[in-house]
Amino acid sequence: MNRIGVFGANGRMGLALIEAAHQNNHTELSAAYVRSSSPLLNIAVNQLNSAAPATINFSDERHVDNIDVLIDFTLAAGMREHLKIAVAQNIPMVIGTTGLNNDDMQLLQAAAKQIPIVFARNYSVGVNLLLNLVQTAATKFGDDLDIEIFEAHHRHKIDAPSGTALAIGEAIADAKGWVHDEVAVFDRSRIEKEKSQNEIGYSVLRGGDIVGEHTAYFATSGERLELTHKASSRMTFALGAVRAAAWLKNKPAGLYDMQDVLDLK
Structure with missing residues (x-):
C-alpha cells in the first residue's frame, strides 16, 4: 500500500x-x-x-x-x-x-x-488519449489545414492558455515537425493579415465554475474535425x-x- x-x-x-x-x-x-x-x-x-x-x-x-x-x-x-x-x-x-x-x-x-x-499538465485518462488522437489527425490531414485550439475553465484559473491546451498544441506541433513556440499564436488583435496554415492558434474562455473543456479544430475546405474533451469533476x-x-x-x-x-x- x-x-x-x-x-x-x-x-x-x-x-x-x-x-x-x-x-x-x-x-x-x-x-x-x-x-x-x-x-x-x-x-x-x-x-x-x-x-x-x-x-x-x-x-x-x-x-x-x-x-x-x-x-x-x-x-x-x-x-x-x-x-x-x-x-x-x-x-x-x-x-x-x-x-x-x-x-x-x-x-x-x-x-x-x-x-x-x-x-503532466493533465492527469485525465481521456485527455491523454486525446493527445494521441490529435497527433493522428495532424499527420493524416494534408498541409491545406487550419489548426486551432479552444479551452474554457472556471474564473479562478490563473494561467492562460491552460497547460492542457498547450500540451495539445505541443503534441500537434511534434506530429507536424514544427517547433511549437515558433508556430503558436496567442493574440491576433494586432495581426492584420489572414491566418497562416503553419500556425496553431489559441482561444481562451474564463467563467463560472467550468472544470475544463478543450477542443482541437482541424479545418480544411469543405470539412472540419473537432476533437473535444470535457471534464465535469x-x-x-x-x-x-x-x-x-x-x-x-x-x-x-x-x-x-x-x-x-x-x-x-
Whole structure:
C-alpha cells in the first residue's frame, strides 16, 4: 500500500486528491500538508473531507516523513519548495502544477536525475488519449489545414492558455515537425493579415465554475474535425494523479508523464 502525502491539501484539488487516495485500492492518505501559517494546522482533515481517515490532521508542509509518494498541485512557487523537500528526502513526486516557466522545467529535469517524478499538465485518462488522437489527425490531414485550439475553465484559473491546451498544441506541433513556440499564436488583435496554415492558434474562455473543456479544430475546405474533451469533476484529474502515484513507487529516477503511466507511448 502506497502512503500518499498531499501538498496544498486544503485547496480544491487537494481535497479531491484526498478523496481519490481513499478510493484507490493501492494507496492510503498518510499526510495532508498545508502552509505553516494555515489556521487549519492540527485540525482533523475529515472536517473538510469525510473521506479522510479520522486519525489524520492537517500538518506543516515543512515536516514530511513516512511518505512513499508526494502529490503536488499547488502554484509554481510552492512546487519549487516542495521539490526541494522531496529531493532532500528521496521521495518520488507526482506534480500537476501548471503555468511553469523554463526555469521551473529545468528544476524538474534536474530533480528527476535524483528522484522519479511524474509531471503532466493533465492527469485525465481521456485527455491523454486525446493527445494521441490529435497527433493522428495532424499527420493524416494534408498541409491545406487550419489548426486551432479552444479551452474554457472556471474564473479562478490563473494561467492562460491552460497547460492542457498547450500540451495539445505541443503534441500537434511534434506530429507536424514544427517547433511549437515558433508556430503558436496567442493574440491576433494586432495581426492584420489572414491566418497562416503553419500556425496553431489559441482561444481562451474564463467563467463560472467550468472544470475544463478543450477542443482541437482541424479545418480544411469543405470539412472540419473537432476533437473535444470535457471534464465535469476535478475527481477526474485527482484519480489520474493517484493512479500515477501508485505507478511511480519503486520506479528509477527520471521524468515521466501520464503517457508513461498509461503505456500510451
